[in-house]
Amino acid sequence: MKRPTVLCVDDDFDDAVLLRRACRTAQVGFDLQILDHGRKAIDYLSAPERVADRENHPLPDCVLLDLNMPLQNGFELMAWLQSQSGLRRVPVVVFTTSNYPADIEKAYASGAECYLLKPSNYETLVTFVKALNHALMNGHDLCGELQSMSGFQARPFEK
Amino acid sequence: MPVPRLTAPARRWHQGHGSRGMSRIVPHFQFRGDGLLCGMALMEEERSELAAIVEGSQDAIIGQALDGTITSWNGGAEHIYGYSAEEAIGRPISIIVPPERVGELPTVYERLIRGESLQLMETSRVTKSGRAIHISLRVSAIRNRRGAVVGFSSIARDITELMQAREERARLAAIVENSDDAIISKTLEGIVTSWNNAAERIFGYTAEEMIGRSITVIIPLDRIEEEPRIIEQLRRGERIDHYETIRRRKDGRLINISVTVSPLRGPNGEILGASKIARDITEQKRAQDEVQRSQKLLSDFVENATEGLHWVGPDGTIIWANRAELELLGYTREEYIGHPITEFHADEPVINDVLQRLSNNEKLESYEARLRCKDGSIRHVLINSNVYCENGRFIHTRCFTRDITARKQAEKALHNAREKLQQYAESLEQEVAKRTAHLQQTVQSLEGVCYSMAHDLRAPLRALQNYTQILLRDYAPGFDEEGRLFAERILSATGRMDLLIRNLLEFARLGHAELPAADLDLNKEIEAVLRQLAEEIQARHADVRVSSGLPSVRANPTIVQQVFGNLILNAVKFVPPGTRPIITIDGEQRGRMARVVVKDNGIGIAREHHDRIFGLFQRLHTGSEFPGTGVGLAIVRKGVERMGGRVTIQSEPGRGSCFGIELPLAEAV
Numbered sequence: 149m150k151r152p153t154v155l156c157v158d159d160d161f162d163d164a165v166l167l168r169r170a171c172r173t174a175q176v177g178f179d180l181q182i183l184d185h186g187r188k189a190i191d192y193l194s195a196p197e198r199v200a201d202r203e204n205h206p207l208p209d210c211v212l213l214d215l216n217m218p219l220q221n222g223f224e225l226m227a228w229l230q231s232q233s234g235l236r237r238v239p240v241v242v243f244t245t246s247n248y249p250a251d252i253e254k255a256y257a258s259g260a261e262c263y264l265l266k267p268s269n270y271e272t273l274v275t276f277v278k279a280l281n282h283a284l285m286n287g288h289d290l291c292g293e294l295q296s297m298s299g300f301q302a303r304p305f306e307k
Numbered sequence: 308m309p310v311p312r313l314t315a316p317a318r319r320w321h322q323g324h325g326s327r328g329m330s331r332i333v334p335h336f337q338f339r340g341d342g343l344l345c346g347m348a349l350m351e352e353e354r355s356e357l358a359a360i361v362e363g364s365q366d367a368i369i370g371q372a373l374d375g376t377i378t379s380w381n382g383g384a385e386h387i388y389g390y391s392a393e394e395a396i397g398r399p400i401s402i403i404v405p406p407e408r409v410g411e412l413p414t415v416y417e418r419l420i421r422g423e424s425l426q427l428m429e430t431s432r433v434t435k436s437g438r439a440i441h442i443s444l445r446v447s448a449i450r451n452r453r454g455a456v457v458g459f460s461s462i463a464r465d466i467t468e469l470m471q472a473r474e475e476r477a478r479l480a481a482i483v484e485n486s487d488d489a490i491i492s493k494t495l496e497g498i499v500t501s502w503n504n505a506a507e508r509i510f511g512y513t514a515e516e517m518i519g520r521s522i523t524v525i526i527p528l529d530r531i532e533e534e535p536r537i538i539e540q541l542r543r544g545e546r547i548d549h550y551e552t553i554r555r556r557k558d559g560r561l562i563n564i565s566v567t568v569s570p571l572r573g574p575n576g577e578i579l580g581a582s583k584i585a586r587d588i589t590e591q592k593r594a595q596d597e598v599q600r601s602q603k604l605l606s607d608f609v610e611n612a613t614e615g616l617h618w619v620g621p622d623g624t625i626i627w628a629n630r631a632e633l634e635l636l637g638y639t640r641e642e643y644i645g646h647p648i649t650e651f652h653a654d655e656p657v658i659n660d661v662l663q664r665l666s667n668n669e670k671l672e673s674y675e676a677r678l679r680c681k682d683g684s685i686r687h688v689l690i691n692s693n694v695y696c697e698n699g700r701f702i703h704t705r706c707f708t709r710d711i712t713a714r715k716q717a718e719k720a721l722h723n724a725r726e727k728l729q730q731y732a733e734s735l736e737q738e739v740a741k742r743t744a745h746l747q748q749t750v751q752s753l754e755g756v757c758y759s760m761a762h763d764l765r766a767p768l769r770a771l772q773n774y775t776q777i778l779l780r781d782y783a784p785g786f787d788e789e790g791r792l793f794a795e796r797i798l799s800a801t802g803r804m805d806l807l808i809r810n811l812l813e814f815a816r817l818g819h820a821e822l823p824a825a826d827l828d829l830n831k832e833i834e835a836v837l838r839q840l841a842e843e844i845q846a847r848h849a850d851v852r853v854s855s856g857l858p859s860v861r862a863n864p865t866i867v868q869q870v871f872g873n874l875i876l877n878a879v880k881f882v883p884p885g886t887r888p889i890i891t892i893d894g895e896q897r898g899r900m901a902r903v904v905v906k907d908n909g910i911g912i913a914r915e916h917h918d919r920i921f922g923l924f925q926r927l928h929t930g931s932e933f934p935g936t937g938v939g940l941a942i943v944r945k946g947v948e949r950m951g952g953r954v955t956i957q958s959e960p961g962r963g964s965c966f967g968i969e970l971p972l973a974e975a976v
Contacts, residue, residue: 160766160770162766162767162769162770162773162774163766163769163770166769166770166773166774166777169777216759216762244762245761245762245765245766248754248816249820249865266769267769268765268768268769268772268773268801268802268805269772269773269776270772270773270776270777270780271776273773298839298842
């Protein structure tokens with residue numbers, strides 16, 4: 149069986165290093181692709197040579213997306229994903245330090261599957277990676293798997 | 308016809324004193340009786356001549372016997388008494404004597420017989436027709452040659468007309484004397500010839516003083532030239548009527564007189580002098596002057612009034628207007644008076660209404676109108692008006708016009724100023740709104756800056772924490788005791804800094820972020836909080852007891868969770884060492900508010916700190932005793948107040964704390 153792919157878009161080098169380390173600690177069954185730039189993500193997902201080379205650039209089963217990035221932020225990338233018929237269904241987990249209600253609301257409105265704050269605690273990060281792995285490997289609902297996580301931000305109250 | 312025989316006829320007539328008085332004319336001849344003869348043949352001729360004279364006399368010449376029987380009766384007697392000689396001769400004289408005079412006769416006869424000579428007497432007689440007449444009578448005795456009285460002769464003249472004239476004259480004189488007006492006559496030379504009582508009274512001079520003197524005595528020097536002019540007019544036969552002038556009294560006082568002077572003509576129409584009737588009009592003149600003066604004062608007052616005054620007749624025409632009104636509008640008297648009032652009103656319906664009301668006898672008070680000036684400008688006025696009536700008849704309106712143009716202009720200026728102010732206020736409001744919007748944008752962008760700052764600050768912190776944890780977790784065997792301690796201190800410090808950043812961010816957001824409210828089930832919200840705090844609660848073995856029936860509130864869910872999260876966290880944290888935290892959460896409805904009480908068995912807070920603890924960065928303990936940022940309770944208070952509620956505290960050291968949170972009740976039941 150083909151290994152699932154998680155595409156992480158995050159400009160923070162430390163977060164990327166920690167995530168990769170947590171994946172190793174958790175001994176996950178998915179492949180982790182990390183891109184530090186929204187442009188690179190678009191390129192990965194839509195550039196003809198990448199599309200042609202899905203062997204080395206497989207379509208992700210999940211996108212872990214930071215919001216605050218230079219040049220092209222997470223919202224813009226989500227908007228782009230929504231505009232791509234082949235990518236619209238790829239679940240996006242917003243993985244950010246912002247618990248600004250406006251950001252949470254906007255993220256869900258832009259098509260995020262769920263919203264998670266980056267943990268300060270390494271153990272928590274490992275737990276998250278394990279839950280993500282569990283959902284992907286078993287085909288479980290991501291949101292259902294993650295909502296008991298600390299740092300999980302539920303879909304905000306709607307007026 | 309028997310004729311008395313007369314001797315020594317005397318043909319002369321003497322005139323008496325009276326200028327033309329007939330009464331004083333006395334015949335001066337003498338009867339001498341039968342036997343007394345003077346001559347010879349010519350005597351008879353004289354006799355018949357005398358008889359003719361007697362017969363032709365206008366006077367009644369009557370002869371009578373001693374017993375009163377009439378013996379002769381001439382033509383004059385016939386003419387005066389109406390009896391012919393035939394009718395009278397032989398009859399007693401008493402036929403012509405009125406009964407009341409019959410008694411006079413014997414006395415007269417006796418005196419004559421005694422030889423007395425009688426004066427001319429005036430008496431009355433009665434004619435054949437019974438008319439009473441006045442006569443002037445002289446009776447004489449007729450003696451014979453021996454001197455004995457044999458009869459009487461009487462000569463009488465009818466003076467009835469004379470008497471009447473005399474009476475008339477007396478009556479006229481009385482009228483003149485009793486007149487209130489001075490009646491004076493004078494010659495053409497100005498010499499006074501008569502001066503009545505009133506003249507004495509008016510001018511102070513008596514008749515004695517004035518008659519014979521020049522009339523100029525009473526003429527003041529400055530009017531002395533009037534006299535020749537008057538005389539001149541009189542000479543021409545002109546009459547001067549009601550000539551008003553001034554004369555001087557004897558006492559020097561000047562008086563006003565009204566005088567009428569007429570020429571006095573002689574029998575042939577020649578002008579002999581003047582009659583002058585003068586009336587003292589000093590009083591009248593004074594009264595007139597008084598009336599004139601009060602009229603002048605009144606008219607001066609009215610003309611110089613500062614208020615416009617006018618009269619309008621029943622036909623709507625201006626009858627009169629004062630100067631103030633003319634000056635107000637700029638018209639001349641001719642341009643205004645006599646014109647219809649409607650010409651001068653700017654608003655036809657207004658003046659029509661005014662006239663309508665006045666003709667209904669309504670009073671107008673402070674009625675506003677606009678008048679048109681000659682130069683075309685408009686004056687705002689207040690009209691007070693009513694109607695003057697005589698016997699119920701509309702004579703004219705009494706209209707008072709006050710110029711309020713200046714006031715109107717001031718009002719308009721005020722109005723404009725208000726409008727301008729309003730405009731300013733509006734533009735100010737717009738400006739404020741604009742700036743507020745700008746400020747809001749600034750705040751929002753600041754908020755954005757805060758978030759990115761927090762994000763950027765926390766990223767390295769998170770890296771520090773995670774790396775340190777990995778160090779401790781995976782590389783611990785390589786550290787000695789002190790190295791491990793330092794790694795742990797790094798972790799602890801970064802943890803505190805992370806908490807501080809998060810808390811500050813939350814607090815800052817409470818100050819300005821929009822916090823939409825919804826009806827919330829507090830039990831559900833507190834459950835969510837407890838889930839988030841599960842780690843800490845478990846670590847401390849805390850016992851959290853939540854009452855099942857908490858009221859629903861109207862609030863923002865995020866803030867509610869923060870508020871209760873902070874309170875529960877504090878309750879869990881601030882307990883004496885070795886004590887198991889017990890927290891009870893209970894609630895009730897209080898009017899339109901829900902009150903939730905969070906009670907703990909913690910260390911408690913002294914009363915003097917109750918206010919302080921809600922302030923930012925207010926900490927009562929050192930970090931080693933009870934770690935914290937000093938932001939938690941500040942967030943609680945600010946959050947609750949922003950949702951329209953309030954926070955209370957009851958606490959004593961060692962007795963636990965009791966926080967009361969009041970929030971508005973949910974709107975939906």
